[in-house]
Amino acid sequence: xxxxxxxxxxxxxxxxxxxxxxxxxxxxxxxxxxxxxxxxxxxxxxxxxxxxxxxxxxxxxxxxxxxxxxxxxxxxxxxxxxxxxxxxxxxxxxxxxxxxxxxxxxxxxxxxxxxxxxxxxxxxxxxxxxxxxxxxxxxxxxxxxxxxxxxxxxxxxxxxxxxx
Amino acid sequence: xxxxxxxxxxxxxxxxxxxxxxxxxxxxxxxxxxxxxxxxxxxxxxxxxxxxxxxxxxxxxxxxxxxxxxxxxxxxxxxxxxxxxxxxxxxxxxxxxxxxxxxxxxxxxxxxxxxxxxxxxxxxxxxxxxxxxxxxxxxxxxxxxxxxxxxxxxxxxxxxxxxxxxxxxxxxxxxxxxxxxxxxxxxxxxxxxxx
Numbered sequence: 001x002x003x004x005x006x007x008x009x010x011x012x013x014x015x016x017x018x019x020x021x022x023x024x025x026x027x028x029x030x031x032x033x034x035x036x037x038x039x040x041x042x043x044x045x046x047x048x049x050x051x052x053x054x055x056x057x058x059x060x061x062x063x064x065x066x067x068x069x070x071x072x073x074x075x076x077x078x079x080x081x082x083x084x085x086x087x088x089x090x091x092x093x094x095x096x097x098x099x100x101x102x103x104x105x106x107x108x109x110x111x112x113x114x115x116x117x118x119x120x121x122x123x124x125x126x127x128x129x130x131x132x133x134x135x136x137x138x139x140x141x142x143x144x145x146x147x148x149x150x151x152x153x154x155x156x157x158x159x160x161x162x163x164x
Numbered sequence: 165x166x167x168x169x170x171x172x173x174x175x176x177x178x179x180x181x182x183x184x185x186x187x188x189x190x191x192x193x194x195x196x197x198x199x200x201x202x203x204x205x206x207x208x209x210x211x212x213x214x215x216x217x218x219x220x221x222x223x224x225x226x227x228x229x230x231x232x233x234x235x236x237x238x239x240x241x242x243x244x245x246x247x248x249x250x251x252x253x254x255x256x257x258x259x260x261x262x263x264x265x266x267x268x269x270x271x272x273x274x275x276x277x278x279x280x281x282x283x284x285x286x287x288x289x290x291x292x293x294x295x296x297x298x299x300x301x302x303x304x305x306x307x308x309x310x311x312x313x314x315x316x317x318x319x320x321x322x323x324x325x326x327x328x329x330x331x332x333x334x335x336x337x338x339x340x341x342x343x344x345x346x347x348x349x350x351x352x353x354x355x356x357x358x359x
Binding site: 010011012026027028029030031050051056057058059060063066097099100101111138139140141142157158 | 203207212213298300303306308311314316317318
């Protein structure tokens with residue numbers, strides 16, 4: 001791993017990388033890590049999405065990186081500034097787990113799957129194909145996305161490391 | 165904030181006493197810290213988002229809903245099992261079903277005593293849900309407790325109590341994250357003007 005070029009993406013945050021650089025976000029639970037990649041110009045983007053829709057937001061100044069419906073458009077336009085084209089973008093998804101299983105099944109409990117659904121709706125809207133995903137289940141994930149190769153490395157406590 | 169600290173103090177004091185009784189050894193606690201913290205820093209307070217911890221989570225229902233976590237590092241969890249039920253713990257990564265069940269019950273007892281003292285103190289109805297246990301990255305676990313705050317901003321109110329046993333080694337954390345709309349209820353229950 002090229003530690004020098006590690007670009008941290010925090011919770012409810014997003015960032016982009018060009019040619020060299022590894023985007024990393026840690027401890028995805030019900031949050032979803034969305035990565036977009038334009039392989040021709042090697043522009044990569046990553047968002048750490050926390051909630052499905054900004055319609056439920058009650059914050060004063062909206063953090064657009066937090067919601068699936070606002071983070072993905074923002075990520076796309078940040079990538080376009082670096083020369084990416086929407087028509088060439090491909091997506092990968094990780095996270096969206098259900099960390100705790102409960103008898104009760106209210107909406108908050110299902111937030112992980114809802115985050116994934118909402119991200120997919122946005123990607124469909126922009127006609128961005130989903131190349132790979134590692135979502136659901138009940139464990140946390142740390143992900144690293146390499147802007148040189150477009151490979152997404154996923155690390156979890158239970159299952160170790162895998163690449164998609 | 166002082167009122168919330170006192171609320172945390174009383175709850176955690178009872179939980180520390182319960183833990184001390186369970187383990188038959190003195191358990192100290194630090195005065196709770198009550199802070200509005202950015203999400204990232206909440207994870208930092210247990211060693212970072214990627215640190216593997218054992219967490220017992222339960223949802224607080226009733227008049228002042230919120231989320232509650234009892235968080236232990238893995239060594240502390242094993243020590244606790246050894247002390248509590250004389251289990252012969254191998255230094256293995258895995259937890260047996262019996263061990264997990266015992267830990268779940270410890271969490272249940274502590275959270276129950278924390279909540280019931282809060283409920284007595286505030287005269288608010290606070291009911292714990294059935295606890296759930298997870299061993300995973302702190303970030304993945306704690307982010308779950310921050311969702312209600314996520315709709316309001318990027319900070320959450322955290323009442324953090326550290327437990328100590330013996331040589332100042334931190335054995336565990338008690339996190340209470342009241343829902344945003346619960347502060348007002350706690351304040352007015354205690355006869356304090358909410359700001």
